[in-house]
Amino acid sequence: MNEAEYVAGNPRFNGSDRLVVVSGCSGAGKSTLLAELELRGYLVYPEPGRQIVKEQLHIGGDGLPWQNPLKFAELCVSRALFFFNTAMPIDRPAIFDRSIVDNIAGIERMGLALPHSFSLALQRYRYARRVFMTPPWKELFSRDTERRHSFEEAEAEYAELLKSYPANGYEVVLIPRGTPAERASFLERQLGF
Numbered sequence: 001m002n003e004a005e006y007v008a009g010n011p012r013f014n015g016s017d018r019l020v021v022v023s024g025c026s027g028a029g030k031s032t033l034l035a036e037l038e039l040r041g042y043l044v045y046p047e048p049g050r051q052i053v054k055e056q057l058h059i060g061g062d063g064l065p066w067q068n069p070l071k072f073a074e075l076c077v078s079r080a081l082f083f084f085n086t087a088m089p090i091d092r093p094a095i096f097d098r099s100i101v102d103n104i105a106g107i108e109r110m111g112l113a114l115p116h117s118f119s120l121a122l123q124r125y126r127y128a129r130r131v132f133m134t135p136p137w138k139e140l141f142s143r144d145t146e147r148r149h150s151f152e153e154a155e156a157e158y159a160e161l162l163k164s165y166p167a168n169g170y171e172v173v174l175i176p177r178g179t180p181a182e183r184a185s186f187l188e189r190q191l192g193f
Helices: 003-009 030-039 048-059 069-086 100-109 116-124 151-167 180-191
Strands: 019-024 043-045 094-097 130-134 171-174
Touching: 019 030, 019 100, 019 151, 030 043, 030 094, 030 180, 048 069, 048 100, 069 094, 069 100, 069 116, 100 116, 100 151, 130 151, 130 180, 151 171
Parallel strands: 019 094, 019 130, 043 094, 130 171
Antiparallel strands: none
């Protein structure tokens, strides 16, 4: 079987409605929301960027957004593709904390050349058409070891995501403010569970 046949025969590569992305403003409660969804029995995949930063800091690597943004993006896209390829939602959707679109939007925002492999990934790895976004929430935002950017930089990132997802064929649904339980219930209603 060649690559085209594999992609065409694999429903996960055809925009499966069971591979759901939660994206949005950094520090706006995504991880807390996803923890609540995991408690409710959903298969949840963590944000690749936070994992990559922890790993790179631990080993003294340079694949960090403030040190080598292209390498960081490549590592994040690779991790996101791994999560995508291993996702096997059975009775409920799998929920992803961000997607490859987030990293590609970051590369474009910095004015760096987009590797050809990223363009192919955007075409071949399609998530559910509706993407759920957490808007900026200054009261929740805080810096930490992995999140070194300012709230204003997080807002700029969010503005870029609001353009990038629709430009890549996705519909954006905003998640309203609320408790983690309220936000999880909102998402469940949107997904029909």
